[in-house]
Amino acid sequence: MAELPKGLTLNTISCGTVKIIELLGSGGQGAVYRVNYNGQEKALKWYHASYLKSMDKSEKQTNRKKFYENLKHNIQKGAPDKAFLWPQDLTEESNGSFGYIMDLRPGEYKELTDFLMLKVRFTSNITMINAAINIIQGFYMLHNDGYSYQDLNNGGFFINPKTGSVLICDNDNVAGQGINFGISGKQRYMAPEVVLGGTPDKYSDRFSLAVILFRMLFMEHPLEGKYSTPPCMIPEFERRFYGSDPVFIFDPKDKRNEASPNMQRNAYRLWPMFPEYIRELFTITFSKDTPPEKRPIEKKWLDAFIRLRGETVLCGKCHEENFIDIGKTNKCCSCGNVIECSSILKFKKYSVPIYSGAILSAVQTGDTQNLMGIYGCVISNPKNAKMTAIKNTSEFVWNVLTPSGKAVQVKQNELVPAINGLKITIGGNEGIIENI
Amino acid sequence: MALHDDLVKQKRKKMTLFYVVDTSGSMMIDSRIGKVNSAIENVMNKLSEISDNNEDAEINIAILEFSTGARWVTPTPVSPSEYTHTELKAGGVTDLGAACKALEEKLHRDNGFLDTSSGAYPPVILLMSDGEPNDNWEKPLSHLKHNGWFERAIKIAFAIADESSYDVLAEFVGTKEAIIQVDDMQMLEKFIERASEITSEFQSRSKSSEDADKSTEDTSAELVKKIKKEVRDETNAPTPDGIIDSHPEQGMKEASPVDDNSSAWDDLLNKFS
Numbered sequence: 204m205a206e207l208p209k210g211l212t213l214n215t216i217s218c219g220t221v222k223i224i225e226l227l228g229s230g231g232q233g234a235v236y237r238v239n240y241n242g243q244e245k246a247l248k249w250y251h252a253s254y255l256k257s258m259d260k261s262e263k264q265t266n267r268k269k270f271y272e273n274l275k276h277n278i279q280k281g282a283p284d285k286a287f288l289w290p291q292d293l294t295e296e297s298n299g300s301f302g303y304i305m306d307l308r309p310g311e312y313k314e315l316t317d318f319l320m321l322k323v324r325f326t327s328n329i330t331m332i333n334a335a336i337n338i339i340q341g342f343y344m345l346h347n348d349g350y351s352y353q354d355l356n357n358g359g360f361f362i363n364p365k366t367g368s369v370l371i372c373d374n375d376n377v378a379g380q381g382i383n384f385g386i387s388g389k390q391r392y393m394a395p396e397v398v399l400g401g402t403p404d405k406y407s408d409r410f411s412l413a414v415i416l417f418r419m420l421f422m423e424h425p426l427e428g429k430y431s432t433p434p435c436m437i438p439e440f441e442r443r444f445y446g447s448d449p450v451f452i453f454d455p456k457d458k459r460n461e462a463s464p465n466m467q468r469n470a471y472r473l474w475p476m477f478p479e480y481i482r483e484l485f486t487i488t489f490s491k492d493t494p495p496e497k498r499p500i501e502k503k504w505l506d507a508f509i510r511l512r513g514e515t516v517l518c519g520k521c522h523e524e525n526f527i528d529i530g531k532t533n534k535c536c537s538c539g540n541v542i543e544c545s546s547i548l549k550f551k552k553y554s555v556p557i558y559s560g561a562i563l564s565a566v567q568t569g570d571t572q573n574l575m576g577i578y579g580c581v582i583s584n585p586k587n588a589k590m591t592a593i594k595n596t597s598e599f600v601w602n603v604l605t606p607s608g609k610a611v612q613v614k615q616n617e618l619v620p621a622i623n624g625l626k627i628t629i630g631g632n633e634g635i636i637e638n639i
Numbered sequence: 640m641a642l643h644d645d646l647v648k649q650k651r652k653k654m655t656l657f658y659v660v661d662t663s664g665s666m667m668i669d670s671r672i673g674k675v676n677s678a679i680e681n682v683m684n685k686l687s688e689i690s691d692n693n694e695d696a697e698i699n700i701a702i703l704e705f706s707t708g709a710r711w712v713t714p715t716p717v718s719p720s721e722y723t724h725t726e727l728k729a730g731g732v733t734d735l736g737a738a739c740k741a742l743e744e745k746l747h748r749d750n751g752f753l754d755t756s757s758g759a760y761p762p763v764i765l766l767m768s769d770g771e772p773n774d775n776w777e778k779p780l781s782h783l784k785h786n787g788w789f790e791r792a793i794k795i796a797f798a799i800a801d802e803s804s805y806d807v808l809a810e811f812v813g814t815k816e817a818i819i820q821v822d823d824m825q826m827l828e829k830f831i832e833r834a835s836e837i838t839s840e841f842q843s844r845s846k847s848s849e850d851a852d853k854s855t856e857d858t859s860a861e862l863v864k865k866i867k868k869e870v871r872d873e874t875n876a877p878t879p880d881g882i883i884d885s886h887p888e889q890g891m892k893e894a895s896p897v898d899d900n901s902s903a904w905d906d907l908l909n910k911f912s
């Protein structure tokens with residue numbers, strides 16, 4: 204792990220030059236340096252020669268040459284989504300090693316591990332859901348491009364706690380269908396079939412992705428309960444509790460590992476606060492009866508989290524953020540106040556509850572490309588909470604048609620009263636307010 | 640947001656790192672004991688950092704010294720951030736048997752050092768010695784070897800200066816490949832520090848398909864290779880361990896697979912009393 208000296212210059216395959224500025228940190232597979240790359244500050248991941256050497260010895264047919272070629276190929280194809288800190292250029296081999304260039308991670312992004320250990324907190328539930336949406340979208344795009352990530356674990360995710368923006372690092376094992384460079388993954392994040400010796404693929408990615416999301420939302424591990432906590436976690440037990448006989452702590456049928464209010468305090472308390480359609484995705488993914496190919500696909504997760512974000516309101520009494528289930532009686536998770544939502548703004552696929560604090564996101568209107576865009580929000584009259592209105596916070600002009608047939612244009616920061624039958628057209632997508 | 644108010648820290652499994660230190664009179668030579676003292680003192684910061692950033696395991700340390708008899712320096716395991724090191728002093732003979740006995744007593748859940756209410760990982764035991772034992776060590780060691788925690792612990796021995804204790808140390812750790820021979824006292828500190836760090840971190844790294852089903856001895860041997868390599872790279876010196884060349888490919892033992900439906904599970908669980 205001899206450190207690369209400051210000022211050392213390396214050449215890249217696309218005729219760029221890399222000059223070492225300083226060491227940022229070192230991990231299991233390599234070290235990361237701040238470098239000057241063609242006049243810009245970037246990060247260089249430089250592999251430990253021993254890590255590459257271990258690939259040569261690998262029994263599998265793959266080796267460092269293929270690893271190198273794969274990185275090159277991924278660089279040429281480009282990042283599947285903006286969430287990835289994707290390799291941008293590759294150095295030539297020097298002294299038995301090589302490295303790749305990527306963007307520097309801005310300081311406001313914090314390690315997922317810090318969230319899991321309560322060192323960093325999201326500023327709101329919406330921000331947390333945004334982070335989930337960004338992570339899911341990243342893997343949706345990655346898998347759509349034919350890749351699998353293969354080593355999904357807490358160490359690869361960096362999140363901005365104020366916005367929910369996500370950066371996914373360690374993209375060097377990302378490879379096309381059927382390609383693997385010997386990596387299995389990290390214990391507690393690997394899918395059961397990988398724990399048992401299988402090769403990671405997009406299906407196992409989906410399991411690991413669900414572990415990441417579960418831990419972020421419920422602050423506990425989905426497979427760790429009384430049953431799976433032996434006095435000493437030796438490899439045989441790891442194989443069993445994460446591989447051959449894993450039991451979800453909220454498995455509806457198999458209660459051996461059931462969450463308890465003492466041991467899994469966070470999950471025990473939080474699980475019932477989330478709506479059924481979210482819980483179901485976890486239940487299916489972590490059920491032993493679900494074969495890898497039947498795990499919910501990213502699109503399903505994405506739809507669910509977009510709905511969850513859209514159905515988050517502020518309690519009329521204590522102003523606490525609550526996930527409500529439209530059409531059901533909901534009680535505030537903080538003060539117990541009954542949150543009654545009697546109408547919705549209905550678009551083709553999603554509905555916005557007409558209840559204060561609800562946001563109208565771009566995706567809900569049908570603008571599927573704009574995952575983070577917010578076009579409006581629901582507010583209530585401070586003098587009369589029963590009177591609600593939708594505020595246009597977007598730059599577009601909304602075309603509103605009243606129930607009596609009158610057309611009105613609503614500009615930024617203007618309000619639309621929530622009247623049954625009223626139609627709002629935003630960017631070509633029409634929504635209608637309906638009583639439920 | 641009520642949802643995330645009242646969150647409690649997730650319970651982590653405990654991993655206890657045992658230092659078993661020979662403080663016999665000969666440890667005074669070349670200030671061997673001084674090097675051990677400063678290594679332990681210096682590595683605590685790093686260990687507390689590793690523990691703080693590790694969402695898999697919480698690291699505790701325990702120190703046992705042995706010379707004429709054995710004595711626990713830490714009455715119970717402590718977190719590295721709370722530990723204040725008092726200099727270990729050398730003097731007396733090498734009662735390894737007493738150390739084995741003391742260790743065996745504490746490698747238990749009840750009345751022992753291994754609190755496992757939220758689970759534990761196998762402990763790590765770092766044994767440092769510079770000479771052949773004087774007492775009757777065979778029996779206490781053989782008794783210790785029947786302890787399930789000991790059996791599954793990562794065990795690494797440091798043979799300090801003297802080669803005469805090599806066989807005894809191998810007997811303790813289970814394989815010669817888990818011994819680090821240190822002849823140059825300038826290197827002792829580095830070896831102890833790296834060993835402490837690498838063994839504390841290894842639970843939480845990504846695994847390759849090659850890592851599956853390794854026996855405890857092979858894992859220890861693998862870690863020793865890594866420790867040697869890192870120290871070598873750091874000092875850019877040729878390998879300080881000229882005596883034993885590791886050939887981990889030879890004699891690889893597979894961890895025995897356990898049949899899912901057998902009573903073997905209970906046997907396995909009962910090992911960790």
Ligand SMILES: Nc1ncnc2c1ncn2[C@@H]1O[C@H](COP(=O)(O)OP(=O)(O)O)[C@@H](O)[C@H]1O
Pocket residue numbers: 227228229230231232233234235246288305306307308358372373
């Ligand atoms: N693009 C980047 N920008 C800034 N810091 C980075 C970047 N990538 C990695 N690092 C930091 O460099 C260190 C080593 O990274 P890495 O080799 O990926 O380690 P690990 O094996 O622990 O994931 C870590 O502290 C990480 O936070």
Ligand SMILES: [Zn+2]
Pocket residue numbers: 518519520521522523535536537538539540
């Ligand atoms: Zn309330």
